[in-house]
Amino acid sequence: MENIDKKEALSEINTNLKPQNKNARNSFQAFIFFWIGQLFSILGSNIVSFVLIWTITELAPENNTVLSIAAFLAFIPFVVFVPIAGVVADKWNKKSIILVADSLQAALTLVYIIIIALGNLQIWHIYAIGFLRGTCGAFHEPVSFSVLSIMTPKDKLSRMNGLNTLFSSLVRIIAPVIAGFLMIYLDTMWVLSIDIITFLIALVPIIYIAFPNVLESSKESDLKGEGKGSFWGHLKEGFTTIKNIPGLMMIMLMATLSNFFFQPLDALLPNFVRVSHSGGQQELAYFLGFLNLGVFLGAIIMTVKKHWKHMAITITIGLFSTSVGYLALGLVPPGSFIALYIFAALFLVMNPIVNGLFQTAIVFMIPPEKMGRVISVLITMSSIASPLGLIIAGPAADLLGSIPKLYIICGILSAVSVALTIFRKAPWNMMKEGQRLQDEAMKAKAEE
Template sequence: MDLQQSQTTFKHYLLFLSGQFTSMLGSSVAQFVIVWWITLETKSAVYLSITSFAAFTPLVVLIPFTGVFADRWNRKILIGVTDFLQALIALILIVLFWFNVISIWTLIVLIAIRSVFQAFQVPVVSTLIPLMVPSDKLSRINGLNFLLSGIVGFIGPVTAAMMLEIWTICEILWLDVVTFLIAIIPLTIIKIPTVKTETSWEKASFTRDFIEGLTFIKHTKGFMAVLMTAMMINFLAMPLDVLLPYYIRFTHQGEASELAFVMAASQVGMLLGGVLMSVIRGFKRKILTAMHFLYVFFAMYALIALSPKGFFWLIASAMFTSHLCLPIINVSFITVVQTIVPKHLYGRVSSVMMTLCNLASPVGMIISGPLAVFTGIVNLFLGCSMLGALCLTLSVMFTDIRYVEEMNIANY
């Protein structure tokens, strides 16, 4: 791909990103109102755990296989079809809420089905960045992606909380459908380049492609250490992610507006972190930088746990600081991977990495609720923050995680 092609595909990627931003906004609003409805209707940390488990597990299970599709099938068609099917799920939810026949288990099943469609879309979208963005713009584009996520995360909860004051949930869910349809427009305009793989469709099996990605990871110095550390960190971070609505509502007696305030503060932090990573060229020692900011994240986790009742400003401040770190952590890791992994293997390697990184997350989700009931949610948050700091220390001291950036891919 020459310079002119790179600049053209880069512009096309930015156009595609604008559509995805619109779709993400609608999904953010819908997610907030659905989670808040579950919190109020069930008054149960366990149901929140089950819902999160249903939303996330299909991604973990299917992405190793759908990542192969990302390398081999028409990317534009895959994205368009999965967008349409997710909009269809939103329409079904609207009908069920409209006729007041929705149940918690029906909602959980529909959330799981929507997650299946997302499992086909996520690896495809991730392959577009190294495929359409010049290498010298990778760090900034990755930062821009987290910047947009921060904007969506800030606007979405605030908008949802305001809408809940005047609209019903089924009326709010129409926004999700409309934004999905809007996202299709730039997708029909752009051209997504193809990359010829080393083996033909007829001769290569999905299993072989998955093994290729796994083999690359196993033989790349430091990659496995990164993944094992990420698995433990993801597991320990799950209680805060899953049980925040319950924590705000029942531990601190907050309402939807307080939850929106805390979530918005976290996303402002994400936003500023994304701005930082979009305007700088990245850090020289990316892995060690990520580890340092992870320590800050877990310190804020502990502060959230220890916040006095009703001190929403303190919780929001800690969420702001912790999420300020996330774009720095994620962009550092992602840029290292995109730099090291060959483009013809990226879909396979990224899907395997995503699976291994997220493997512990469903376990953390499903046991968060029961653990909160057994230990108390404050003790659960505090214990996870302390274990997280300990895991980071052990990984730096006893693994080769610091050397992953020195990998030479000449033989791949």
């Protein structure tokens, strides 16, 4: 795999930024239709996730290890299967992949409902369902990102990333609140049935629209003997592309460490609210809602602001503020839910801005036909230590005797990992180069 030439990259960007023809406009309109359907799917999936984690706290009260195992099993498919999914996203029919993944998730929810109706629910059932749902998500995520990057015009990409985060976070705000409220008045199986309804809504655009094919050049290369033509060959090509972008490998390593330190938040959140702060399912629902409210506010900023002049500085501030917010959650006094909700809302405000700017930068540097495999490698490598973080979160909290103490330590270590990476020359220059390519592409678009 040759290094990415700046002139070729800029030429490709300018080509993509030329006025869109009717088919391109229709393609983007079709993506919006698909995207709206996926928002309903996210709503149903998040309701199921809330029901799963709260059910664990009822079956095994105050057991941090059980929560860690459940979180580990739900997450490990992303590490194992995302590399495969990225290659599949570039080589197979994207509509079929998304259709199968969404259908299987709905089928798993139906199985969960049947188990509850039979009155035989056990913890291992939740483990198995979480693992299988994670497997479906591992195939769905790289394909969805690939579809977004292909069907969205390059001059709209930054704002579309922000818009996607905006509405996804809005859905994630209301999903736990809906689930927590309904679980008070309805049986769990009726709450879970919402996921079946949202799946049927999302199914309509998946069947209706045609997804674009950007694989022709790759196929021609294989026919000529220039491509590897195998799973491992394409996976290696994605990894090589990352290595050929100076600084991207170091940023990926920083993301690996940060994700490792943030896993206790995900794994132990139910007991953080229920045990450390003596809260119930409504308090957990509100806490999750306020967490996503912060993401929502950040996404609004990302969507409204058309152009970022100081990408590197903004990303750096965002990374540090998230680590400090994590630490602050651990310092909130027990039972102080107002303070907890405020810190939760502030905690992730910068997260969509950082992710949006980073995604925009790498999209300008990576050819569309390699996007799936590159994104899959980035997701896998940045998440490779996360299962370890999940599985040791419970024992670590038990050893410290407190979940808040673990949050404080992890917040400090996350900030240190950011400081040791982001100020080095290669990562800083990579972010600067991403901004330069974006600026030149936007300037070229304005001059047409």
